[in-house]
Amino acid sequence: MSAAGLHVSSEVLPETPPKGTRRRISAPTVVGIFLAAVAVISILRVVTGANDLASSGALAAAIGLAVPIGMAGLGGLWSERAGVVNIGLEGMMILGTWGAGFFGWHWGPWAGLFGAVLMGVVGGAIHALATVVFGVDHIVSGVAVNIIGLGVAKYLAARVFTGAAGGGPTQSPPVADLPSVTVPGASSGLGTLEQKHIFFVSDLAGVVRSVITDLSVVTIIAVLLVVATWWILWKTAFGLRLRSCGESPVAAETLGVNVYRYKFLAVLVSGGLAGLGGGYLALVAANIYRDGQTGGRGYIGLAAMIFGNWRPGGLVSGAALFGYTDAVQLRGGGTTVHAMLLLLAVLIAAVGVWQIWRKHAVVQGIIALGTAAVVALWFVLSNTVPDEITGMTPYVATLLVLAFASQRLRMPAADGQPYRKGEGH
Amino acid sequence: ACGNSSNTSTSGASSSGGAAKVKIGMAYDVGGRGDQSFNDAAAAGLDKAKKDLGIDAKEAEATQGEPESAREERLQQLIDAGYNNVVAVGFAYAPAVAKIAKANPDVKFAIVDSTDATGANIENLTFAEQEGSYLVGAAAALKSKTGNIGFVGGVNVDLIKKFEAGYVAGAKAVNPNIKVQVKYLSQPPDFSGFGDPAKGKTAAEGMYQNGADVVYHAAGGSGGGVFSAAKAAGKLAIGVDSDQALTAPADVRSVILTSMIKKVDVAVYSFITDVKDNKFQSGNKVFDLKAGGVDYATTGGLVNDIKAKLDAYKQQIIDGKIQVPTKP
Amino acid sequence: MCTITDSAIAQVGTGSSQAPAVELRGITKRFPGVVANKDIEITVRRGTVHAIVGENGAGKSTLMKILYGVQRPDEGTITVDGREVHLHSPSDAIEAGIGMVFQHFMLADNLTVLENVVLGAEKMYGIGDKARARIEQISSDYGLDVHADDMVADLGVGKRQRVEILKVLYRGAKTLILDEPTAVLVPQEVDELFDNLRELKSEGLTVIFISHKLDEVLSVADDITVIRRGTTVATVDPKAVTARQLAELMVGSELPTPSTEESTVTDRPILTIRGLSMPGAGERPVLDDVSLTIHAGEVLGIAGVEGNGQAELVEAIMGMREPSAGTVELEGKDITEWDVRQIREAGVGYIPEDRHRHALLLDAPLWENRMLGHQTEDPNVKGPWVDAKGAKADTERIVREYDVRTPSIFVTAASLSGGNQQKLIIGREMSHHPRVLIAAHPTRGVDVGAQAAIWDHIRDARREGLAVLLISADLDELIGLSDTIRVILRGQLSGEFDPDNVTAEDLGAAMTGAGARHTETATEGEPR
Amino acid sequence: MKALDLRKLGLAVAAPVLAILVAFVVTSIVLLAAKDPVGAVWTQLLTPPKPRLVVAIINSAAVYYLSAIAVAVGFRMNLFNIGVDGQYRVAAFAAAVFAGQGWLPGPLNVLVSLVIAMVAGAFWAGIAGWLKVTRGVSEVISTIMLNAIATALVSFLLGKVAKSTSGSNVTNTKTIPADSQLGGFGLIPGTPNKIYTLILVSILIGFLYWLVLNKTRFGYDLRATGRSESAAVASGVNVKRMVLTAMLISGAIAGLVGMPLLFGQDFSYGTTFQPGLGFAGIAIALLGRNNPIGVAFGALLWSYLEQQSNGLQITANVSSQIVYIIQGVIVLAVVIAYEVVRRTGLRMEQRRVARELSETTTAPTPEGAPA
Ligand SMILES: Nc1ncnc2c1ncn2[C@@H]1O[C@H](COP(=O)(O)OP(=O)(O)OP(=O)(O)O)[C@@H](O)[C@H]1O
Ligand SMILES: Nc1ncnc2c1ncn2[C@@H]1O[C@H](COP(=O)(O)OP(=O)(O)OP(=O)(O)O)[C@@H](O)[C@H]1O
């Protein structure tokens, strides 16, 4: 087994069109897609009356849930762009939560943030040592980092937090809050507008309001980090070298690039970002470290990154999709998710029609239409979704989007392949 | 019931002296001593017994996702180490207790929260969480101005549903038209809902923004998120297991209307005294309102104005005039 | 970091130093189980094209990698411009003014030409517009016809090679190493490349050039060094030797004379293709109504510039791709809908163009590679079970009969030199007595001796009624081996050429469309 | 040549020994840094386990083994099935519901339930496989998602079918009839505890895994696909079908993971059914390098550490969480050690060849020839 083929299969499968079909999404398109999404949700809200679908609260919660996932994903992006598969994000994130708790408790929340990054970097260093220096399989190392991260955090937590006021073996004492930002006048003004529930306008107001109300500095830092990542990786010589290590390390080597150095650095940054994601969980989403606080978000971050086709913009949309659907199900529970059933039915029906009409795939089309009818029937016959089921919303949504969106995922060509200097020419 | 006063060392080191010392082995559930919640409450009972009765104790805790054999082994090792009275904290221990109790008929067992393990040497310490929850439900309804309250459950298991059932019943008793928003954070066997403050916060925020003005949580460590959400929204929250107005971080204590106290410490303490006084009795011992096993907290004074009404409900339950449901 | 600019290049031309550009003394390099280089002695004069020839596995590539700092010699010294250098990494070599074009191109497919070129040399012109301008300038100066913002994945082989050369020029290298640069090029491209080399030479640059094509070597080189079994056996003057003498130097013994063959073509059609079409990514189809028939005992050669549909034709025949129209018949049976396995079991042998991707499991031992593609046939399996003993024994036989140079059949395929990998593949395919052989570039990268042997194997099988579809960039091979030749251009097949009276130049013209229209250049034949 | 073989043997032994040594040192350093009693910890971990613990270790290893083999099947063709966790839970639930009905007599009930578990596991994994071959969805994402979906779905269905008694606080499916409960083998003297009857399934699966992968055409195709998809396609492997088949097989084996627990211990599926077995399986498969024997050792080591660390709190007053650190470090140390040893071996070989060649320099053409 080697990590190399991890995601390769989907690309090499026959019948996929030849490589070279690249689509660049321009800025106006992004705005267009965004407005269209708001419009769709707005229609859904008006039709179903599930007001929480586009409330600023839901969106703010979505942001809150998306940031840690996004940071983990961004960490994955750095590492995998340099050719190191990072399944260890979860472990690095866990280390980050502990670092935030420990440093934050002793030296305040900003130190906590630093501690989170630092502990994440430690996790990254383990991964880098194993994969880059010793050249072992990336998956093995990542899995080991997950286990070690979990163990170190739990063990150290039990060691240092036990007996501290408000702390215990499984949680740190409380840490003070980090500042957050609200644009005063605009926020309340938009709030009023939002409450009017006017089609589209109120929804847009909700969106805008969610980003100018009580926005944590860490969220702002996270957004800046996404932009900075894009700029560094795609617009600087450093980034070019780093990416070349993920695309073709032997080629980079023959041009004098010290591949080890870039890979090592990338994995360290990766750990730092994942750690920051953990720090967000401990410092912003809560104000303590707790065992198991990450709840698998490192894996979700990895999924968001793959979802986003190893690009910053893509991973942000992956994290946002997940964060939004998770927020909506956590807040509105059955009724809001119930409203989404309608959207699902319409989407599946559209796919069915498209398949029959354009692709002449009658059988698949009929299956899709049938499925749509069942979902629609479910929508009509019930007025809520059982609570046990709502929890799966973000996961189902992610899967559906992946399954329906015609996708051409392409990971960095040498992602996951062990690299040894001077070999493989 | 809290860990802030307990000190770092577990009591193993302090075992010495008197030959007749009662020996207690404690097997905690996942999270263990210091979880600021359920396990800590049990630990408090043990600590009190140590102080008052001079017993000798040994503690061990479960790890997430361990095999059944690990729980059996834990109990057996405590016994092997000479701790011939064993308290198993949490319903997950039921099969293990049933098995090990059979193999060790001379050892006395207590199991918290479960009636599944039975035997001549097993005492079941169970609680009427629904009764305490009924009272805080009533308190929520009495305090709610919007006629809209919330319940955040950590993990969707039967135990937590008891909390929900009592809470809803209590609220409806006060206001039959009250709206109760209910959310569970995770589904078993994913127990992350007991330790994910971010999710607790998101769920509670949603409830407050949807009009709730009091939210009750039975979500262990995720409850911290519920309190933060209450504070941010300027609304109220209700704590669980221990008197959280005393144990929660100082800055959120002011939003805690009351707490549903589940006195695991009392139950554990009573088991230990029974053992010590040779009054051990097998079978189910229900810690309900009547027995003082559950209660609501008054710390902070926010319920002072409705205390009389709550106490009236309490009396009715004790008198059996109100039957609180255990299922939602 | 290399900061040599074109002004530095100019100086070299004028400041005619007496010291040789490169001197290799006593170079020895060992790999597990093999000594790749042993006491190599070479002197390369400045401003010359110096060719290095040798059999497969002779150690040429290894030597060049040592000179480029990719591998460290175990013994020996390297002197550049009279100064002894220690090359620990390619950066050291670049700094010493050495650049290398690897045979397996060192390009990142998913980066643009610009990114590939500036990588590692960002300090020279940055990674932005200045670099772009510089690239376009070099490209037009040397007529390379590459564009900075093209995606490398979209480029054909010839262009990729020119990107590689551009990379080296961009860094202002004074000594260029080209490892088998012509193996993938058609004659016109080879001519262009040689023109480029001469131009470089005239500017004072030194070129070290590896090739198996001895005619080319003789035409372009100023000096020729022959390596045999890891050690230098002679350095000769191209004017004083013939290709045949050179070949014998390489092999160390007399070459078998290629015998002129009687035609063995029968009138029994084996493989018949009718109206095969396949849509492309863009407007133009990659295969456009292709029809052909190959008879028992016939070799049908297909000439064409790479990327004109050869790969798709082969993959359509092999069942790896679905054509949109048309049929493929094997001895009258319609096999268009069959899958790869059925087709192979029906007796279609396959020598793919890209052996690393399609013909080998690089990390698997040779004997497991021997099974690949025939994992349902004797002697590899017995019913559903793998017959390891049979496969191993037969691998030993192939290694013997096809002269695969390997320490054992248990080493991984990756540890064989390219030519030896190819011999193993051919041995494997021929061992199953195919009725049709689809051979894409069967002797690419294979030395003259082995090439002759492979040809003999194909001829022998042909005599027994094998039908061969031969795709090759080596026009001499096509002409020498084929009974019929057809040219593929933009997915369409031309009429038939008779190999007895067609010349390489004629074919070259037809391949680029110049024969018909005289308007287009060779490079425009590359559709991607 | 004899000497060489000895050296080879030495190298083969060197890797695991080195790994365990490294894990030992690293863990000791962590313990020292945290000021925990190092000696007491090792004493606890290295004391030979009591008979009943031996049984627990073997039982737990039998379960882990199935999980690891399920993962390994995927790994052998470069499929990363993170979804074993969800698959075995779906399967255990389905089997428990069926077995609980007791429609069939004793052993037959067990057998049919095993089949149902395999089908359910294969179905759940098949969704990921199907999404991959038809929609190109990375199995890494889909199996992560399907794990979470399985949790919700099983929880929902459990709520529908379970009967719960008040005071129990556990939701379980109907207990399977006594004649379908498997008593186990009393192989270890000195304890009444039994080894799961269904350890036979683990052994059988391990054997089949070895047999099918290494000795059959199908296994060859599967491994070929894992090594080079493009070469496999050209050799006639239908890669899409292979991906789906591998996923189905992996899922079917995953479906068996919960069976020893179901029929040998819990007798029903409920909220306390052991979770997380799939993730342990990933680590163990990697630890055992996807080799059936290696994985068996990995599973034993894993459960040995787990069971032995259980007593740490009682005997050494140290948090048993340290075991995660040990396990993680061992996984890393093993692969690093193998890598280092492999490279050392290569270098030794190289030096040997050089020496042999220099001894025969006078011979005319040893160079370049196979040595
Ligand atoms: N990294 C390596 N590890 C092991 N053996 C190697 C390595 N590189 C080359 N060899 C071996 O060294 C010998 C010389 O190989 P080299 O590639 O230099 O030959 P070559 O002259 O380039 O052959 P060809 O004409 O086939 O390209 C071969 O036997 C090859 O198998
Ligand atoms: N690390 C390695 N381990 C084993 N074999 C290697 C290693 N590195 C290179 N080789 C092999 O040694 C041989 C020499 O490599 P090289 O890239 O020069 O190919 P080549 O001989 O030039 O092949 P071609 O004939 O296609 O040009 C190749 O077969 C290569 O796969």
Ligand SMILES: [Mg+2]
């Ligand atoms: Mg070579």
Ligand SMILES: [Mg+2]
């Ligand atoms: Mg070569």
